[in-house]
Structures are given as C-alpha cells and as structure tokens.
Amino acid sequence: MSNSLAVYSLPSVGNQRSKNLTGGLQWDQYRITQQSRSHQDIFIGYKGYFRVMCPHPLQQSTFRWADVRDVDDFADKVKRYRAGTYPPDAFVKYRIHNGGYVTRLTSDYSMLRVKVPAGRISPEQLRRFSLLSEQYSIGSAHITARENVQLHWVVLEDVPDILRSLAEVDLTSRESCGDTVHNVVCSPTAGVCPDEVFDPTPYAEATSRFFLRNTMTQNIPRKFKITYDCCENHGRARTADVGLVPQIRTVNGQARRGFKFFAGGGLGAKSCIARQIEDFTDEDNVIYTLIAVLKVYDRLGDRKSRHKNRLRYLVEQMGWEKFRNLILKERTAVRITQAARVNLDLEDMPAAVRRPVRISAEEVVEPGYSKWVQTSTFVQKQPEYRTVFVTLEAGDISSRQLSDLADIIEEYSGESTARLGLIQNVVLRYVHQDDLVSLYSRLLKANLARTGALTMAATLGCVGMSSCNLALTNSHRMAKEIQRQFLKRGLDEDKDLWGSSIKVSGCPNSCGQHVVATVGLYGGSGRNGRDMYPAYTMLIGGRTGADSTLGHKLANVPAKRVIPVILHLLDIFRERKQDGDNLESWIRRVCDGAEQTSVADLQDMVTPLISPPSRDDDPDFYTDYGTDIPYKIVIGRGCTK
Amino acid sequence: MGVLTNTDALRSGIADRSVHVVDARTADEYRAGHIPTALNLSVSSIVAEQNAGTAARLAGSLGISNNGPLVVIYDGYFGTAAALVAWRLEHAGYQNVSLLECSYANWLEQGLEYDYDVPDIMHVGYSVKTNPSMVATIRDVELANSSTILVDSRRRLDFLAMHIPGAVSIPYRALSSPSSVLRGKDELLHLFANRGIGVESNVITYDNDSGTLSALAYYALKHVGVDGVRLYLASFADWRRQKMPVETQQNATYGDLAA
Numbered sequence: 001m002s003n004s005l006a007v008y009s010l011p012s013v014g015n016q017r018s019k020n021l022t023g024g025l026q027w028d029q030y031r032i033t034q035q036s037r038s039h040q041d042i043f044i045g046y047k048g049y050f051r052v053m054c055p056h057p058l059q060q061s062t063f064r065w066a067d068v069r070d071v072d073d074f075a076d077k078v079k080r081y082r083a084g085t086y087p088p089d090a091f092v093k094y095r096i097h098n099g100g101y102v103t104r105l106t107s108d109y110s111m112l113r114v115k116v117p118a119g120r121i122s123p124e125q126l127r128r129f130s131l132l133s134e135q136y137s138i139g140s141a142h143i144t145a146r147e148n149v150q151l152h153w154v155v156l157e158d159v160p161d162i163l164r165s166l167a168e169v170d171l172t173s174r175e176s177c178g179d180t181v182h183n184v185v186c187s188p189t190a191g192v193c194p195d196e197v198f199d200p201t202p203y204a205e206a207t208s209r210f211f212l213r214n215t216m217t218q219n220i221p222r223k224f225k226i227t228y229d230c231c232e233n234h235g236r237a238r239t240a241d242v243g244l245v246p247q248i249r250t251v252n253g254q255a256r257r258g259f260k261f262f263a264g265g266g267l268g269a270k271s272c273i274a275r276q277i278e279d280f281t282d283e284d285n286v287i288y289t290l291i292a293v294l295k296v297y298d299r300l301g302d303r304k305s306r307h308k309n310r311l312r313y314l315v316e317q318m319g320w321e322k323f324r325n326l327i328l329k330e331r332t333a334v335r336i337t338q339a340a341r342v343n344l345d346l347e348d349m350p351a352a353v354r355r356p357v358r359i360s361a362e363e364v365v366e367p368g369y370s371k372w373v374q375t376s377t378f379v380q381k382q383p384e385y386r387t388v389f390v391t392l393e394a395g396d397i398s399s400r401q402l403s404d405l406a407d408i409i410e411e412y413s414g415e416s417t418a419r420l421g422l423i424q425n426v427v428l429r430y431v432h433q434d435d436l437v438s439l440y441s442r443l444l445k446a447n448l449a450r451t452g453a454l455t456m457a458a459t460l461g462c463v464g465m466s467s468c469n470l471a472l473t474n475s476h477r478m479a480k481e482i483q484r485q486f487l488k489r490g491l492d493e494d495k496d497l498w499g500s501s502i503k504v505s506g507c508p509n510s511c512g513q514h515v516v517a518t519v520g521l522y523g524g525s526g527r528n529g530r531d532m533y534p535a536y537t538m539l540i541g542g543r544t545g546a547d548s549t550l551g552h553k554l555a556n557v558p559a560k561r562v563i564p565v566i567l568h569l570l571d572i573f574r575e576r577k578q579d580g581d582n583l584e585s586w587i588r589r590v591c592d593g594a595e596q597t598s599v600a601d602l603q604d605m606v607t608p609l610i611s612p613p614s615r616d617d618d619p620d621f622y623t624d625y626g627t628d629i630p631y632k633i634v635i636g637r638g639c640t641k
Numbered sequence: 642m643g644v645l646t647n648t649d650a651l652r653s654g655i656a657d658r659s660v661h662v663v664d665a666r667t668a669d670e671y672r673a674g675h676i677p678t679a680l681n682l683s684v685s686s687i688v689a690e691q692n693a694g695t696a697a698r699l700a701g702s703l704g705i706s707n708n709g710p711l712v713v714i715y716d717g718y719f720g721t722a723a724a725l726v727a728w729r730l731e732h733a734g735y736q737n738v739s740l741l742e743c744s745y746a747n748w749l750e751q752g753l754e755y756d757y758d759v760p761d762i763m764h765v766g767y768s769v770k771t772n773p774s775m776v777a778t779i780r781d782v783e784l785a786n787s788s789t790i791l792v793d794s795r796r797r798l799d800f801l802a803m804h805i806p807g808a809v810s811i812p813y814r815a816l817s818s819p820s821s822v823l824r825g826k827d828e829l830l831h832l833f834a835n836r837g838i839g840v841e842s843n844v845i846t847y848d849n850d851s852g853t854l855s856a857l858a859y860y861a862l863k864h865v866g867v868d869g870v871r872l873y874l875a876s877f878a879d880w881r882r883q884k885m886p887v888e889t890q891q892n893a894t895y896g897d898l899a900a
C-alpha cells in the first residue's frame with residue numbers, strides 16, 4: 001500500500017483513545033535493513049478527528065516519498081498554464097512549490113530541484129539521474145549544498161515525464177523550493193563521525209516524512225530549512241531556520257536522547273546565526289517543538305514583504321526572549337491538542353556492513369594516492385573504515401560519472417548507499433581501509449578522485465549566471481577557477497589551509513553561503529568611468545559549527561582579480577602567522593582585533609591589486625569568466641515575485 | 642514493415658536465413674565480435690561520400706540488394722549509426738530496412754550469441770532509386786512555415802548555444818532507453834507532444850553535420866506514426882556555412898554547468 005491519504009472522521013473520539021494518542025510522541029524503534037527501510041505511520045490527531053497518512057495508523061505501510069498524483073497534477077497545470085487557463089502567477093507559485101524552479105531569463109525551461117532527504121541516495125537513484133540528465137537536461141546534474149540534486153535547462157513541458165521517472169525510484173521534487181519546508185538536511189558524517197553521541201539520520205528522515213505534504217506546511221510565509229548535525233563541528237545547524245545537534249542527557253537515571261535546538265538562523269540579506277531555544281530537547285519533544293515553531297511562524301510571520309519574512313525577521317521583530325517563550329508555550333498547547341507519532345528507522349550501523357569481496361590481482365598504487373587519502377578521506381568511528389569525499393567542481397557531475405559512481409558505491413561502500421554532502425559533494429562511507437587503493441584507482445578512471453575534498457580547495461559556488469535569474473556574476477565558474485588554481489598549485493596539501501573554506505555566491509542572496517566562509521565572495525559589479533566590470537565583495541572570517549560567525553567585509557574585488565587577491569592574502573598570512581596558527585585561526589584573530597594586523601590593514605594591502613586597468617590595456621578585465629561579451633548587468637525576476 | 646526488429650525476430654531470421662544483418666560499427670569493432678551472419682557496413686564509410694548512391698553501392702558489394710530480404714541494422718550503443726545507415730539505404734531505394742531494437746552492447750548484456758566469422762559475400766549489382774520525400778534541403782528549412790516543426794537532435798547545451806530559429810530541442814539521448822534504441826511508443830509520443838508534434842505534423846530533423854543523430858530522430862518519429870518527417874542531411878554545419886540566421890539563449894553561461 002502506498003501512502004494514500006485517508007481522512008477518517010471520528011465523530012466521537014473517546015477519551016481513552018485520545019489519551020493513547022496524546023500520551024506523547026512515540027518514536028517507534030525499528031532495526032531495519034536497506035531493503036526494508038519503509039515504515040511510515042505519521043498521524044496527527046486534532047480534536048475530534050484525525051488525519052491519517054496511511055490506511056491504518058497501526059498497520060505498517062510502505063512509505064514512499066514520491067506520489068504519482070503529484071506528477072499528474074503537475075502535467076495538468078502545465079497544460080492549463082500554456083493554454084492560458086491557469087494564471088501565470090499562480091502557476092509560478094505552484095511549480096516552485098513542486099520543485100520546478102525558474103530558469104534564467106526564460107519561461108521555456110525549468111530547473112528541477114529533487115530533494116534527497118537526509119542526503120541518503122541509492123545507486124539506483126544515481127543511475128536514474130544519470131539517465132535523466134542525458135535525456136532531458138544538459139548531460140550533467142548539479143549537486144547542491146543542501147542535499148538536493150538539480151537538473152537544469154529542462155524543457156518545462158518535460159518536467160512531468162521526469163517526475164514520473166523519478167517517482168519510480170522514489171524521489172520527489174515536491175516542497176524542495178517555495179514557501180514550505182525545504183529538504184531536511186543531515187550531516188553526511190552522521191553515523192560515522194567520531195565526535196557524535198548518536199546518529200541523527202533517522203530523526204532527519206522522520207522529520208522529512210512528517211512535514212512532506214503536511215497540510216500545516218503547504219503555505220507558510222516563506223521557505224523553511226531544517227538541518228540536523230552529527231556533532232558541534234560538522235554541520236550547519238546554526239545557519240538554518242531550525243538546527244538540531246544531538247545530545248545525551250541523563251534524566252531520572254536514564255540516558256535520554258535529545259537535541260540542542262536552534263532557531264532563527266539563515267543566510268541572505270540580514271544573515272543571522274541561530275540562537276538556542278533549549279540546550280536539550282528530548283527526542284519525544286522534537287516534532288512538537290518543530291510544529292510549535294512552524295505554527296508561530298505561520299501565524300505571525302510577515303506575509304506582505306517577501307524580502308523580509310524569513311523566520312529570522314520575526315525573531316528580530318519580537319525579540320528573542322519573547323519569541324522563545326512563545327515557542328515553548330505553543331509547544332505545550334500542541335502537546336495537549338495533538339498527538340504525533342513518527343516511526344524511526346534506528347540504525348547506528350548498517351544492518352550488515354558488507355565488505356565487498358573482489359578479486360584483486362596485484363594492486364597498483366596510482367600516483368597521488370597518499371595525498372588523496374590525506375585530503376579527501378576521513379577515519380570513521382567504526383574501526384577499519386573510512387569515509388571518502390568525492391569532490392566535484394561546484395557540484396557538477398556528468399551522466400557518465402553518475403553511473404560510474406553508482407557502480408563504485410555498490411562495490412566499495414559497506415552500506416551500499418551514499419550521502420550527499422554539504423559542499424556540493426558526494427560522500428561514500430564504510431569503505432574498508434584495505435580497499436582504498438583499489439577505490440582510488442576506480443575513482444581516478446571516472447575522474448572522481450580529486451584531492452583536497454576536505455580542504456580549502458573544495459570551493460563552493462552557487463549556480464549563478466549559469467541558471468539563476470538574479471545572478472550578477474558567473475559565480476559557478478568563479479568557484480571552479482579557484483578550485484583549479486588551488487589544486488594546480490598544490491595548495492590542498494598545505495596543512496595551514498585545512499579547516500578553511502572558500503564559498504562563492506553570484507549575488508547577495510547567499511545560496512553559495514559566502515557569509516560563513518573563511519573567504520566568502522558574492523557577486524556585484526564595479527565601474528571605471530563608463531565601463532562596468534564584474535566584481536565580488538570579499539568577506540573574511542566567517543565560519544560554521546559551534547561558534548558560527550558571519551564574515552567581515554574586506555573589499556570589492558574585480559572578478560579577474562579574485563584569485564590574485566586570495567593568493568596575496570595567503571602570502572600575508574604566511575609572513576605574519578604565529579606558531580601553531582592556521583589560516584582560520586589567524587584570520588579569526590584579525591577579525592577579532594586580536595592581531596597586530598587589522599582588517600583595515602589587509603584592505604590597504606590588497607588595494608593595489610584591485611584598481612581597474614583601462615579597457616584598452618586589459619579588455620579581459622571587463623568581461624566575466626565564461627563569456628567574451630563586455631560585462632553588463634542583466635537580471636530577471638526573483639524566485640516568487 | 643516496422644521501424645524496429647526485436648531480438649527474437651532477428652534470431653529466428655538468422656536461423657532460417659531470411660534476413661540480412663548489418664553491423665554499422667567500424668571495421669575494427671566488427672572484427673572484435675559481431676552478431677552471427679552480420680555484414681559490416683560502417684557508418685563512416687557511408688558518411689565519407691555524400692552521394693546518394695554510395696550506400697547502395699556499398700550494400701551491393703556486400704550482396705545486399707534493394708529488393709531482397711529484410712535488412713536489420715545495429716550499432717554499438719545508441720542506434721544513431723545504425724539509423725543513418727538505414728536512412729541512407731532507404732533513401733537509395735531500399736524498401737525493406739529496419740533497426741535492431743537493441744544495441745550490440747545490450748545484445749551482449751543479454752548473453753546472446755556472437756561470432757567472428759565474416760560470411761561469404763555474393764556481390765550483387767545495385768541500382769539507385771532515390772526517395773526525395775525523405776530529404777529536406779536548406780531551402781525547405783528556410784521556407785518552412787509554422788506548420789513544419791524543426792527538431793534539433795543535438796545535446797541541450799549545443800542547442801542553447803545556437804540553433805536554427807524556431808527549432809525545438811530533443812537531444813538524441815532522449816529517444817532511447819538503456820535497453821532499447823527507441824523508447825516505448827507512449828513515452829516517445831509524450832516527448833513529441835510536449836513540443837507540439839502529433840502524428841499529423843510535418844517535421845524536419847537536423848543535427849550538427851553527419852545526420853546520425855537526426856536519423857535516429859527520423860526513425861523515432863516514423864516509429865510512432867509521424868509520416869511527414871524529413872531529414873536535413875547537411876544539417877547545422879551547412880546552415881552555418883550558408884550564413885543563415887541562428888538563435889541563441891542569451892545572457893546565461895549554461896556551458897559552465899557542464900561537468
């Protein structure tokens with residue numbers, strides 16, 4: 001049975017029954033295998049009736065993310081829109097809600113954002129993306145920074161056919177964009193991270209199941225992002241609308257699972273680091289607290305001005321204490337009036353870690369192997385196993401690479417599945433240490449063995465001018481150029497640069513998360529007399545993790561000078577660093593005013609590099625990467641008006 | 642006669658010697674193993690000469706005549722090479738031509754038989770009766786009015802960068818599935834309908850230069866019953882050479898999204 005949505009009217013809900021329901025949230029625990037990860041019963045009981053999202057609440061049903069009715073509906077709406085019987089504005093809102101994003105300066109094409117809840121993606125799903133990217137898109141797919149896979153430059157009319165095909169492998173694009181709960185993100189090292197206290201993945205998946213197609217979240221004031229971290233340092237809990245970090249607490253002599261619960265973070269105009277609602281939200285209270293936040297936001301959020309209505313604006317307007325108290329009060333009310341039950345698939349380790357056997361004749365250690373192990377893999381908490389980070393270029397992966405990767409995962413990952421990472425990458429876990437040499441050779445053949453995946457070289461870049469209406473610069477290519485230069489110069493090997501990051505957005509909106517990077521860049525323009533050139537505002541000292549911080553503005557750097565300026569900053573750092581410093585710690589002190597060198601000094605030092613040459617001396621300066629047309633600003637309409 | 646021949650039909654045809662099997666891959670690939678009884682008529686040998694008679698002459702030299710048994714053509718992966726060989730033969734007056742529904746790679750995956758033998762060849766004479774209704778000239782494309790739909794079979798990025806004004810994009814890979822050179826009729830009909838193409842439509846297909854990609858599109862359209870389809874054989878390279886106008890998706894650097 002699929003998740004046919006049945007509404008049972010129970011005119012006389014007996015007290016006894018509702019007691020059972022409101023007895024608190026139950027996380028039903030299952031130990032599951034890859035094949036049977038399927039359970040779903042979610043139900044919320046309202047007073048007098050309850051909505052049941054499976055045929056019978058107590059009967060286990062197979063949960064599917066995808067629902068072909070969404071597909072049929074999409075097909076129908078496209079037809080009506082083209083026939084002029086569905087208002088264009090309503091259509092845009094509808095298609096975005098269903099993951100069909102607008103594409104730069106055209107209504108003929110769509111970007112399709114497919115959510116991968118908690119980032120767990122199967123080889124079969126990767127193969128499907130491989131096929132679809134070639135059939136309907138540009139021969140490659142884009143892996144985003146929030147565990148989505150995007151197909152770009154898709155013919156709008158083809159979207160339903162793609163969705164139908166995706167539904168066959170249980171993927172949906174529903175609620176991956178728009179005014180709803182976007183993909184629920186989980187740290188890709190959840191379950192293998194040596195610092196975590198438990199694996200939050202099942203909670204992330206359950207949260208995702210709970211809110212998908214939930215009437216409560218179909219039209220909230222604006223987008224809403226939820227992130228689960230594995231530990232304090234790997235993840236992005238403090239830059240999401242709601243972020244959760246696992247904690248264990250002894251309550252009445254019993255060890256309880258729960259989370260540090262953060263709210264009100266978010267990047268973009270008025271970027272904001274989230275604040276803590278509670279230092280321990282018991283697992284039983286997680287869904288209730290989330291419901292409370294969403295209800296408050298839904299009720300009080302600003303529905304008039306789209307530019308100022310993310311949750312953080314409501315927090316600002318109310319003041320933190322008032323907001324926090326309101327959430328806690330709301331939660332009490334929610335607990336009394338509603339019962340939510342969410343099944344969890346709890347598995348701390350894959351049911352059986354398969355160590356795939358292969359006949360390996362003499363293994364040849366290909367050049368670059370040890371550098372790759374050092375800069376692109378990570379030792380898991382499970383002895384003998386490693387996690388391998390496959391870094392791409394700004395998240396782009398070809399059709400061929402997708403299918404190669406699917407084969408490689410089946411052969412090498414003990415859990416036979418992969419995770420999407422948080423920096424536009426793919427993460428293979430449970431790789432046995434003895435298989436690394438052979439895995440490296442395989443990845444090399446597929447051109448997927450880039451070094452520096454865990455270093456500053458792995459630059460993040462939003463799609464920018466390649467697809468986005470609002471882009472002011474070709475941030476996507478900028479990120480690729482930076483990464484190429486770093487790898488070419490072997491900067492991924494420089495241990496002083498580990499722990500630092502570079503992130504690029506094509507405009508102030510921060511899809512590329514530039515505000516939380518050691519070196520962050522967002523697109524804009526500069527002017528020399530009558531001539532315009534592409535430029536980036538450079539920020540330094542931003543970071544994610546336990547002490548998430550927003551970057552400080554350094555300078556407006558012409559696009560074609562970004563790389564020289566970054567390299568110059570590295571030189572200055574090398575000259576002035578102290579024992580035990582790395583770039584991150586040094587820049588942090590500079591920004592905190594705890595160094596002799598100040599941000600203003602750095603500004604002075606980069607100034608000579610950024611003054612514009614005349615157009616005659618250097619015409620290239622006046623064009624952006626990836627084009628030879630002199631720079632001009634061309635933008636289209638934003639996401640939803 | 643249908644556009645596609647399935648593997649069972651081909652195997653029984655091979656068994657009772659009622660078909661000619663043609664391998665459109667290169668001579669080297671052919672030598673490394675092929676479907677039993679297959680003759681090698683590589684697409685490159687045909688493309689080398691644009692003359693309409695070339696295909697017939699080459700086929701004749703392999704003992705395949707234009708009024709003989711069914712000719713079933715296959716290639717290595719996508720069906721594009723096979724499609725162009727089929728198209729050139731049909732264009733030269735061969736009546737009885739079809740595409741094997743799967744590629745040689747699929748054939749091997751299914752564990753079907755192959756060998757290395759080159760069959761004895763009985764040279765036959767050939768005659769050429771060209772079929773002009775299959776071709777569109779540059780004039781036809783230029784004068785095409787709104788009732789004729791131009792299908793660009795190249796990859797989406799090529800299309801975005803530059804295409805014949807008014808053309809619609811159907812990358813050739815959209816026509817096949819992992820197991821078949823042409824997808825199911827329902828899926829293809831959908832794909833075409835999404836671009837306003839129905840069985841009554843007049844369609845001209847083109848690609849970059851060789852005609853391979855657009856020949857597959859030609860047969861995909863025939864397969865679902867779009868009879869009014871023609872192939873602009875000289876394709877986009879010719880269009881550019883003749884300095885005809887083009888359309889470009891502007892102010893977007895989509896090329897930088899490619900991996």
Ligand code: HEM
Pocket residue numbers: 101102103111144145146147148182239266267268462463467468469470509510511512513638639640
């Ligand atoms: C008014 C319009 C837009 C605003 C304000 C906006 C803002 C943002 C912000 C703040 C993030 C979050 C970064 C993070 O925390 O991870 C984000 C993510 C993202 N946005 Fe946008 N964006 C807009 C339009 C677009 C457009 C037009 C595109 C592309 C076609 C786009 C693509 C992305 C992508 C790829 C991500 C990464 C997140 C994910 O994987 O879901 N955005 N956006």
Ligand code: SF4
Pocket residue numbers: 462463464465468469470471472475505506507508509510511512
């Ligand atoms: S940061 Fe700006 S340019 Fe980049 S994807 Fe977001 S809205 Fe577009």
